[in-house]
Amino acid sequence: MLMEEDGLRTSARRRAATGVVAAAVAAGLAAGAGAGVAAPAAFADRQVSKTTADGWRVTAIKADEKVRSVAPLNQSPWTREGFLSLRGEGRITGNGRTAVSAGTVSSGFQIGCNTDVTSGITLGVTAGPTAQMSISWPPALIVGAQTNGNISTTLKPGTIADIPFGTKRLAGPTAGLTVDGVHVKVDGCLGPVVVRSYVTVAISTPTNDNTINVYGQPHYL
Template sequence: MSVAVRVLRGLSIGSIVAVGAVVLAAGTGSAEPNPVPDAFETTTTGDGWVLNIRKTGEIVNQVPNLAASQFSREGFVSYRAEADITGNGDAPVNGASLETGYQVGCGIDVSSGLAVGLGLSVGPSIGISATGPKADLGAQVQPNVSTTLKPGTITDVPFKTKELANGKAGVSVKNVHLKIDGCMGPVSIRSYVTFSTTSDSFDDTVAAYGPVMWL
């Protein structure tokens, strides 16, 4: 990432915007929904319980962003996550929860804004929505534009946390809207499922991840 940023700093802002436009042109067309391999993980806690997690049926559907912005990506995701406890531990489990979500990576973060004309500062902020479709108004790129590039960011976006009941917990997500604003260049996403338990003796966490996908 640092190499890419150093190369871009040697370009004019017009060239940088052109590069971003080319990348976007290659990556924002309609695409078929992408099925993602299932993920499973298991571990034995320090006091003898067996924790199991599964992520199944994940689909990532990349779509052209609604705002037609050079700095936005948009998609819809679906999956099912489940967790359970088996075995015979030495101490009772006092609490357990399942958390699901996505890790989002942005190649070049431009959320600091674009300076246009006589110092007027306008620019999109990074925002991720998992609650429904929404369009954000971003900056229009003008001939006289400058921006400060900085290394990309990785953000955890939790979708849902479910407390365990009767030894198990589950979360089902269907066509949830995911958008990323304020990013120039490719945007990567990776689903995650974590299962955490606590007892008087041990606190334990196990996690499973999907492969890296692109919006």
């Protein structure tokens, strides 16, 4: 009798686990299907200004941000694919007490994976060797800008990857860099993949270093 009850409980647990996996897979499929019909999302420009201890007014500007989610070419429920556009700009105004000796403006995206299914442990689903993200685009034709052409990184649940698009030196009171249609692909991720843009402006004087950040609105890929 005890063996029969244990068998019934084991069977019930298996059915429940199967139901969780099925629901998760269905959610992944739905997310992938929805990405194929989603219109490009454009976000409002944002800027943050701060006055440094030396008296300079430093402004970080996030502009022309767009996130376009698409159905993945491999038609896999574990893949998220899209295209990103962003302009980052930095400005220095005012009359500081000491001259600015160096400055940069950087931009990029922070990307997070909700659930990594590649270990074969999470929800009992096996998908591949490791959750991977890749971003690639042609080098930007910006004189004096340092850009990153191809980026690959490992995404794990509960972590956020910081993906820099490039850095432009502030040779004058203003500078910026623009990337358009950057391809991003995340493999081995079940559930939401969230992206958030950022722009960082940093300046240095003989007496102080200052960094200003502005962030965009999180968006599901």
